[in-house]
Amino acid sequence: MTDLQDLYQELILDHGRRPRNFGRLENANRTAEGYNPLCGDKIRVYVKVGGDVVEDIKFEGAGCAISTASASIMTDALKGKTRAESEQLFRAFHDLVTGQQPGPDTPELGKLEVFSGVSEFPTRVKCATLSWHTLRAALNKNGEVVSTE
Ligand code: ZN
Numbered sequence: 001m002t003d004l005q006d007l008y009q010e011l012i013l014d015h016g017r018r019p020r021n022f023g024r025l026e027n028a029n030r031t032a033e034g035y036n037p038l039c040g041d042k043i044r045v046y047v048k049v050g051g052d053v054v055e056d057i058k059f060e061g062a063g064c065a066i067s068t069a070s071a072s073i074m075t076d077a078l079k080g081k082t083r084a085e086s087e088q089l090f091r092a093f094h095d096l097v098t099g100q101q102p103g104p105d106t107p108e109l110g111k112l113e114v115f116s117g118v119s120e121f122p123t124r125v126k127c128a129t130l131s132w133h134t135l136r137a138a139l140n141k142n143g144e145v146v147s148t149e
Pocket residue numbers: 036039040041063064065066067126127
């Protein structure tokens with residue numbers, strides 16, 4: 001178990017230091033901003049939606065290692081997914097970081113599993129879910145500014 005935790009921590013630190021899909025997405029047709037005042041995390045998510053599919057996704061902003069790593073791994077996970085699949089992953093991820101039992105048709109979380117330890121740190125849950133709330137706003141209410149408070 002300790003090895004697994006070390007590995008998870010390693011992945012979070014790596015994505016926190018060298019986030020993937022970081023920067024502005026020039027041909028985005030959806031965007032939203034998110035703030036987590038509790039920790040000071042700020043993020044802007046850019047999405048290019050084609051039909052029902054998240055064709056491309058990037059983010060920029062500044063935040064703690066957890067929020068940056070979460071956005072980085074989220075953008076990797078969602079590329080090519082449909083909106084419905086993205087929503088399912090969000091719910092599964094939310095259950096994971098809040099320590100709830102996954103529902104019956106929970107999709108595979110893959111690398112997102114590294115955030116399971118967050119459930120032991122309630123104040124960190126908002127850091128981990130900020131990018132997801134912001135993504136959801138971009139998909140459903142384009143141009144919105146969301147806050148975790
Ligand atoms: Zn944070």
